[in-house]
Amino acid sequence: MISVSNISYFIGGRALYENASMFIKPKDKIGLIGLNGRGKSTLLKIINGELKLDAGSVSKSGDCTIGFLNQDLLSYQTEDSILTVAMGAFKEVVDIEREMEHVIKTLETEYSDALVEKLSKLQEKYDHLDGYTIQSKAEEVLEGIGFATADLHRPLKQFSGGWRMRVMLSKLLLEKPSLLMLDEPTNHLDLPSIEWVENYLRSYEGAVMIVSHDRTFIDNVVSKIVDVTQQQLITYEGNYSFYLEEKELRQEIQQGAYENQQQKIKQTERFIERFRSKATKARQVQSRVKALERMDLVEEVVDDTAAVNFKFKFNQQPGRFIVTLKDVSKAYGPLEILKHTSISIERGDKIALIGANGKGKSTLLRILSNTEPVDGERIMGFNVIQAFFAQHQLESLHLENEILEELKQAGSGKSEQELRGVLGCFLFSDEDVFKKIKVLSGGEKSRVALAKTLISEANFLLLDEPTNHLDFISENILIQALQQYLGSFVVVSHNRHFVSQIANKIWYIEDKQIKEYPGTYDEYEYWRKKNEASGLKKVEPPKAQKKADEPKPKQTHTPSVDAKLKMLEKDLKKAEDLVTQLEGRKASIEQALATPEVFSNVEKLKSTQADFKKVQEDLAQANKKWEALAEEIDQISAP
Structure with a gap:
């Protein structure tokens, strides 16, 4: 159907493609993958005829049509309703319908057999093209992709860029071109919409080529992978896992x-x-x-994988409860988001907040961060230090700063060498750290902002769609970082692979209540699908098992309890100071053990090792005491 033959394409002196080839057959389902900046979106534009090649050719069969969804469509605006825009996919049918209306109107005043015959032929053609079903088809696709029935007659210009992109995707799906090319289609879709598009594309009659960083989406849709690497197009028969x-x-x-x-x-x-x-x-x-x-030289394998090789640390351990929401309600005018709902986050919780757009996920994150006013109580736990990441924070990066300087200004207290180590884990190595923020791509800025969030020494993270604009390798880095992270976090994400790797609890909003599933995403999905198969679409999730010795929290404070609380907080501060002192002592001994005068002297080595063992035992006891005091404070403070 389409042949890409020995193409070369240069940007300045840099080759994106050099003698690269691939073939697209009818009904192919292709996932186009590769690191950011390798030329995936460029290839789609080359196939679409938007860019001129330096060498090679792209040829297609005469009856081949192409539909291309790209991020440029975000800027499209019109006063037409979204239903009208989507029905633009049936241009021939719409034109016939307008002509029929004109003929009928003319017949009211100028009746003639010729006009009646013309109307009859138009109606016959209209019926042959299934004209009477185009509106219902358009409504089905728009509603499948997340629009409410009441929204279908609203003007396109009233919707945000992400929702406009959904309308343009709906129009392309209805057009049914021979080749459907989609550039990051899931960026603006929620989970229910992603699953609907997956099902639609799997049974799509034509060929599909997708650029996406959503591993699960690619795995579920494609049957062929084309890897953009080293200026070449390498084809693999199978999905992403294969x-x-x-x-x-x-x-x-x-x-x-x-x-x-x-x-x-x-x-x-x-x-x-x-x-x-x-x-x-x-x-x-x-x-x-x-x-x-x-000799034809064999290229050395370039390792595209990356591993995070350091721990993200924080100095202050929080108490048992991180944040508690008690009888919370939130509304925007007549639109109710939450209504008299309560929930708590405990130390060690790794929570993924999932669900359809418009349910209030981002609002709930802002409530948790205390940046959104709310009716009810938001109780912050003891010693909690939070950090918030959202896409709009990319705009707060200082454009004239170099990457390394931007991290220095984050106030983590880390040395330049430590910050270089962090940046290396986020794929900024050697001279890359001196690039100015203003020359970075969207994905690179996301990596910088994420690095700043993770080095903040916060023990509680709030992350809103952190994988947007990240390629597979950058996403894998973030997964490893969050798996190693010892604090607690809440993540809003529609990326199922990402969520399945990092969460130990699932939150979702249903009937204006925050619901919690006490398990991983895979366990949650199994539970949800099992209930749906049984016809139980709304059922309460199982409760987390409580420890047998877990005491009930106090409900009220008396003056004596307040005095005890102050005394405990004083003791906790002393315990914290002792832990800091012992940690410093331990670090000094570790440093001494590495010096030649100690490890080369048997007596000194034995003595220093004995000191090290003693300080380890003392530190363990001090930490145990700190934990016990923090636990007791939590039990008294808990609502």
């Missing part, structure tokens, strides 16, 4: 071939160098020189 396995196998083979070839090259170069000046070996030397020149 691609990961197959790529690892291919890379092992390629790396082996590369190492064997490098060894052969070194041997040949040694022979040439050794016998270059000997006349009797001149012919053999020349033969080997020509062999080297003709």
Whole structure:
């Protein structure tokens, strides 16, 4: 259907593609993947005819049509209703309908057999094109993708960019082109809409090519992966999970071939160098020189994976309860978001807040962060230090700052070497750390903002759609960071793979109540689908098992309780000071153990090791006492 043959495309002196090729067959479901900046969106524009190639060609069959959803469509505005915009997919049918209306109006005053015959032919053609069903088809797609029935007749210009993108996606789905190209279609969709689009695309009659950083979406839709790497297009038959396995196998083979070839090259170069000046070996030397020149070089495998190799630490341990919402209500005029709902976050909770857009997820994050006024009580726990990440915070980055300077100003107290280590984990290495913020892509800015959030030494994180604009590798880095993070967090995300890797509790908003499922996302999905299969669409999630010895929280404070609370807080401060002192002592001994004068002297080494063991025991006891005091304070303070 479409052949991409030996294409080369340069931006300045940098090659995005060089002699790259691929084929698109009818009904292919292709996932286009690769690191940000490798040229995925550029390839879609090349296939769509928007960009001129430096070499090579793109050819397509005569009856091939292309529909292209890209981020530029966010700016499209009109006074037409979203239903009218979506029905623009049926241009021929709409034109016939308008002509029929004109003929009928003319017949009211100028009746003639010719007009009646014309109307009859128009009606026959209209019926043949299923004209009487186009509105219901458009309504079905719009509602499937998340619009309420009442919204269908509202003007497009009244909707935000993300919702406008949904309308344009609906129009493309209704047009049913031979090739449907989608650039990050899930960025503006909530979970129910993503699942609906997945089902639609799986049964789509034409070919589909998708650029997406949503691993689960790609896995569920595509049957072929095209990897954009090293200026080439490498095709894998299978979904993303198959691609990961197959790529690892291919890379092992390629790396082996590369190492064997490098060894052969070194041997040949040694022979040439050794016998270059000997006349009797001149012919053999020349033969080997020509062999080297003709050799097709095997590329060394570039490792696209990245691992986080440091711990995100914070100095202050929080108490048992992080935040408690008690009898909370929130409304915007007549629109009620929450109504008399209560819930608590405990130390160690890793919560994913999921669900459809418009239910109040971002509002709930702002309530938790105390940046949104609310009716009811929001009780912050003891020693809680919070940090908030949202996409709009990218705008607060200082554009003239270099990346390293931006992290220095975050106030974490980390040394330049430590900050370089953090940036290395977020794929900013060597000279990259001196790039100015203003030259970074959206994904790179997200990585900088996330790094700033994670080094803040907060023990409670609030993250709103942190994986937007992140490629697979950057997403994997964030997953590892949050898996290692010792604090508590609440994450709003529609990325199912991401959520399944980091959450130990699931929150969702239903009937204006905050509901909690006490388990992982995979467990939640199994529970939800099981209930839906049984016809139980709304059922209370199971309660978390309480510890047998867990005491009931106090309901009221008396003056004596307040006095005890003050005394306990005083004791906690002393315990905290002791922990800090012992940690400093431990660090000093560790440093001493690494010096030559200690490890080379048997007596000093034994004595220092004994000191180290003692300080470890004392520190463990001090931490245990701190935990006990913090627990007691929580039990008294709990609502």
